[in-house]
Amino acid sequence: MPVTTYVDAIREAMIEEMRRDPRVFLIGEDVGSYGGAFKTSAGMIDEFGPGRVIDTPISEVAIVGAASGAALMGMRPIAEMQFIDFITCAYDMLVNFTATSRYRVGSSCPIVVRGPAGGGTHGGPFHSLNPEAMFMNRPGIKIVAPGTAYDAKGLLKAAIRDDDPVLFIEHKFLYRRIKEDLPSEDYVVPIGKANVRRTGKDITIITWGAMIYVADDAAADLANDGVSAEVIDLRSIIPFDEEAILNSVAKTNRVIILHEAPLTGGAGAEFAARIAEKAFDYLDAPVKRVAALDVPTPYSPPLEAAALPDKARVLAAARELLRY
Amino acid sequence: MPVTTYVDAIREAMIEEMRRDPRVFLIGEDVGSYGGAFKTSAGMIDEFGPGRVIDTPISEVAIVGAASGAALMGMRPIAEMQFIDFITCAYDMLVNFTATSRYRVGSSCPIVVRGPAGGGTHGGPFHSLNPEAMFMNRPGIKIVAPGTAYDAKGLLKAAIRDDDPVLFIEHKFLYRRIKEDLPSEDYVVPIGKANVRRTGKDITIITWGAMIYVADDAAADLANDGVSAEVIDLRSIIPFDEEAILNSVAKTNRVIILHEAPLTGGAGAEFAARIAEKAFDYLDAPVKRVAALDVPTPYSPPLEAAALPDKARVLAAARELLRY
Amino acid sequence: MTELSLETHGLTRENLLAIDYFLRLTRTLEERLVALFRQAKVIGGLYRSLGQEGESVAAAYALDYKQGDVVQPLIRNMGSILVAGAKPSDIIKQYMAKADSPTRGRELNIHFGHPDRDGFIGQISMLGDMIPVMAGITLAGRMQKRNLVGMAFIGDGASSTGAFYEGMNFATVQRLPLVVILENNGYAYSTPTAKQSAVKTLADKAHAFGCASEVVDGNDVLATYAAAKRAVDRARAGEGVTLIEAKTFRIKGHAEHDNQAYVPSALIEEWSAKDPVVRFEKALVDAGLAATSDFDAIQARVRSEVDTATDEAERSPMPRPEEAALGLFAGDGYWGKG
Amino acid sequence: MTELSLETHGLTRENLLAIDYFLRLTRTLEERLVALFRQAKVIGGLYRSLGQEGESVAAAYALDYKQGDVVQPLIRNMGSILVAGAKPSDIIKQYMAKADSPTRGRELNIHFGHPDRDGFIGQISMLGDMIPVMAGITLAGRMQKRNLVGMAFIGDGASSTGAFYEGMNFATVQRLPLVVILENNGYAYSTPTAKQSAVKTLADKAHAFGCASEVVDGNDVLATYAAAKRAVDRARAGEGVTLIEAKTFRIKGHAEHDNQAYVPSALIEEWSAKDPVVRFEKALVDAGLAATSDFDAIQARVRSEVDTATDEAERSPMPRPEEAALGLFAGDGYWGKG
Ligand SMILES: Cc1ncc(C[n+]2csc(CCOP(=O)(O)OP(=O)(O)O)c2C)c(N)n1
Ligand SMILES: Cc1ncc(C[n+]2csc(CCOP(=O)(O)OP(=O)(O)O)c2C)c(N)n1
Ligand SMILES: [Mg+2]
Ligand SMILES: [Mg+2]
Secondary structure, eight states: OOEEEHHHHHHHHHHHHHHHOTTEEEEETTOSTTOOTTSTTTTHHHHHOTTTEEEOOSOHHHHHHHHHHHHHTTOEEEEEOSSGGGGGGGHHIIIIIITTHHHHHOOOOOOEEEEEEOSSSOOOTTSOOOOHHHHHTSTTOEEEOOOSHHHHHHHHHHHHHOSSOEEEEEEGGGTTTOEEEOOSSOOOOOTTOOEEEEOOSSEEEEEOTTHHHHHHHHHHHHHHTTOOEEEEEOOEEESOOHHHHHHHHHHHSOEEEEEEEESTTOHHHHHHHHHHHHSGGGOSSOOEEEEEOSSOOOSSHHHHHHHSOOHHHHHHHHHHHHHO | OOEEEHHHHHHHHHHHHHHHOTTEEEEETTOSTTOOTTSTTTTHHHHHOTTTEEEOOSOHHHHHHHHHHHHHTTOEEEEEOSSGGGGGGGHHIIIIIITTHHHHHOOOOOOEEEEEEOSSSOOOTTSOOOOHHHHHTSTTOEEEOOOSHHHHHHHHHHHHHOSSOEEEEEEGGGTTTOEEEOOSSOOOOOTTOOEEEEOOSSEEEEEOTTHHHHHHHHHHHHHHTTOOEEEEEOOEEESOOHHHHHHHHHHHSOEEEEEEEESTTOHHHHHHHHHHHHSGGGOSSOOEEEEEOSSOOOSSHHHHHHHSOOHHHHHHHHHHHHHO | OOOOOOOOTTOOHHHHHHHHHHHHHHHHHHHHHHHHHHTTOSOSOOOOOTTTHHHHHHHHTTSOGGGTOEEEOOTTOHHHHHHHTOOHHHHHHHHHTOTTSTTTTSSOTTOOOOHHHHSBOOOOSSTTTHHHHHHHHHHHHHHTTOOOOEEEEEETTGGGSHHHHHHHHHHHHTTOOEEEEEEEOSEETTEEHHHHOOOSSGGGGGGGTTOEEEEEETTOHHHHHHHHHHHHHHHHTTOOOEEEEEEOOOOSOSSTTOOOTTSOHHHHHHHHTTOHHHHHHHHHHHTTSOOHHHHHHHHHHHHHHHHHHHHHHHHSOOOOGGGGGOOSSGGGOTTOOO | OOOOOOOOTTOOHHHHHHHHHHHHHHHHHHHHHHHHHHTTOSOSOOOOOTTTHHHHHHHHTTSOGGGTOEEEOOTTOHHHHHHHTOOHHHHHHHHHTOTTSTTTTSSOTTOOOOHHHHSBOOOOSSTTTHHHHHHHHHHHHHHTTOOOOEEEEEETTGGGSHHHHHHHHHHHHTTOOEEEEEEEOSEETTEEHHHHOOOSSGGGGGGGTTOEEEEEETTOHHHHHHHHHHHHHHHHTTOOOEEEEEEOOOOSOSSTTOOOTTSOHHHHHHHHTTOHHHHHHHHHHHTTSOOHHHHHHHHHHHHHHHHHHHHHHHHSOOOOGGGGGOOSSGGGOTTOOO
């Protein structure tokens, strides 16, 4: 089993799916001979040619729109955003056309939109976005956000094979920092299933994306204090694994939701609201969210670090809940 | 005191502000001699001329972008979306450029984006949007959603005078259905302040926009059953009146959040999450949300009615909480 | 106005009468919808194509639906999807929001159709968005080696959108088999074309992409057909995108509720005199290709078809409320497989 | 390549040496930033304008900042904001993300500047978006009767965006005083212009708007100045928008991390030989308008200014973490009043 980085896991998923299924193709800016701004598609044009690895003009509406049109015709397009921030430029197309196609007119529109997201790389306000919440209230698009190489590969395959549109959120901070032994055989990670990274009984930390490592670290610290924390990697945001969330809260009775996007209106609000409704009787303490400040991600490292959530804030929240 | 419709309240607010302040102008599609698709700006071009009531091409990015550029230069633009659904086409401009201008570079960018929102008029998937949640996780834009003619006028004036960008969500179902006696003198309704429409002690219904009338009706029915419901019209979504919410929950110990947008990822999730964190000790029952189904708004009246929340669902939720 | 050409561009008498049938079907069906609208049986708005039926029908007639060609109408191009095979009963059911309408009551008017199964695809309301989508449809056709051609309609107003621009640019640079009919009908809602764009001729927008272009009298059925056919042939031959500006006029307001007080009545009179159906039929008669009795027979057929369709639609039930929650994702099987 | 014109378009010797100063300042400052980047003192990416300094400086020199004119650079137009009055120390502080940089560490590189206070406005990353914003800035100028002119830079790649199109169309139909410099430097990241657009000449995009247009050799400083000046004069006279395509070349990769293996080295050699600074100075010398010693003096001044600016920037503190929460809305007063 070779050691695979998170970014290569994504590349391998695309390559294997394109080999398996002639309907799959990649479309985006600089994805061809350049192999993508992060080299996610390095070498793919050599194997599949410019007809299936399509370099486009700087036109996100055209990328998402053309992918959607092709999907209606039975293709399985993967549309790359050079940074996921630029999906805002095709927001209309994705939420209005693509996401509603099945519900409105019964037409399956299975595209995958993927691209580098997240902060911690001093990318500044326009290269650090965590986009999930922007799409949660516009029904019809699934949203996944893997934190491991294993999940990145398995979820991307699941997304490509899914009959509905999927927003695949890659965390660029993890691209080359995460390396794992991956199975050599084909596998998928089902969309909508959480992964319990660490079992515990005193408190639950629900998170996803790059924050799973912050949760791990916090859980390790808590363990040193004799507190047993459960860490749930949600992996899928829409649909999300409500059962896994509620089961864990029923067990630990205390819960922190941790995400990298700003607090207000973040995806964590939905999970907190579900818990407050459906696990009310199990709660021994308030539902806590740890998230970024309600600001665009600032560029300067001390500001960025202050804006994004970190272990210290998770620990502080945990201790508050445990004292409760 | 003349009786004023909700739509005329909006028109009057614009006219009075344009008389008061030469920096204020209106820009949008068909706002000029046609007076707007809903006649919201009827007659304004006659008073202010085409230099201050500007008809544009069908170009939402240009409308929001030009308004933003003018705002940076000290103007106070009001940008009309013919339907608020079309703000999705300028989503990038609004969340990336306009909303972040102050935080990123210290430049005040005070535009008002306004337009008809909401369902109940058989407008189908693209003319029924409740857009608030789409913007809540992208910091820098205030969001208001008046449900009365008084608030429509007072909040629009406050929005125009505000030094930051404001998304002003008008409910088109109310345009001509709501008529009120309005004060003849100038007034503003402060952004960020809720209005307690009805005081009660057994249960709180938090809502806004057209749903305030559904809440009123439900509260009246509950009163017949001897239940005293408090109805809070939030009016402002960002910033929102957390104090009013928490005070009410502290008093009633039971809370329903009612909104017209789909449930998942809706603005109600944020309010539920705040309550679950900050009013935990006061809650005698789960936090309930009543909202639209997680689907695009369907066109056919029976489907639309089933998708949108109504009094029956509010009452069912209330009774469930009261039995708790 | 030049006289209608008698050159029929390879169309047989049968073809010409078929075109006349679609023209009359369009007009009659719209008139029926107006009647239903006045009876409050049409839910939502009604948008007429009176005076523009010519270009909708003629352009769409240049496609080969057996070959898999796809037409994408806007609101005023009902005629084009009738040519592609849409059933009048389906259209009425859509307007009436019935349970057995193609979209089962979820979508309005002619927002329906699957490009592969039906040969046409309904628009979404966000103007301009269908151009990139049609680029993708034709891209898929090429990948699938189906040699199909796509035709998209777009209004003078909608041609101001960024989506139109991005889609045209992408399609042109990819040499996709796409024909775009830019309908210049003088107005976008209340906004005259001169406030929409400072170009003299909207066809000049083609220069921004480097695609082929043509200007045609959209009220001249045969000229419009010929221009569309040339463009379709070019597209099918791998020569890429053509932008055709069809000059026409919106005789009715933006929608039934709009009395179009902003349109000078002289303009309406001028263009009413150029009615494309009247002109087309006169040309056929003058050329000895058809007689009034042919049109009477067509009209009788059209009326009876529209009557039957109306009856069917009126009898259809409204959707059951329980269905509102279904069919968002594939998982619940609401739309069947695929 | 034609020889540089000796016609100086009304520029005095003083003006010409000022232009040379800005050219050398741009290049030297960028070289300093490369050094700081290698020392890991620049946070984030570094994007060079080597070989393109000519058009940035010359075009921006055609504006009148006292009149309130506003220039809007993209990443490769640092030269333009230096002309408008940006301080080298501010630029270095921006790159180093310092507390006393103009954006107090919130924004990167040349994303700063207030159109009214500074005469320039930094872009946001979403390409194309600044064109509608500049339309609004010039619209406000007109409303305020200030007779100011706006100048926006846009890349060949960015000219594929819908935002560019909507902004240009709106500005043209409104006859706004806007000059747009479309820098065709051969590539958008790795994508050559031919994959970006099928037009022969990007200036042809003007035909989609009906605005004036011109093509200029962007490596010819005086020709670029002249074209820009003509456009600025037209704009100031109320004659509306001009789109100027400046043909140039990106000598370095997209950013420091890009070795641009995709660019044929012959192209780099060809264009390196057309270095705009070398050509400009040679022309001045040939015309007897300046001597090498003038340039040496300018270079000495530039170096010392860049040294001083670097020292100042290096001494500046990083922002305090507590500030991250501040300044989103006016209410907290973080940015002072207004
Ligand atoms: C992006 C977008 N903005 C605004 C609208 C509202 N709208 C619907 S139709 C219309 C006018 C369309 O004019 P045109 O494209 O010329 O088509 P016509 O109605 O003349 O056939 C407008 C502004 C819309 N549908 N989409
Ligand atoms: C809307 C958008 N999409 C993608 C990007 C990512 N991106 C940054 S620079 C660049 C290439 C720009 O090329 P061009 O406009 O020609 O400018 P140049 O770099 O050549 O100066 C791309 C694709 C972006 N910034 N904005
Ligand atoms: Mg029109
Ligand atoms: Mg370039």
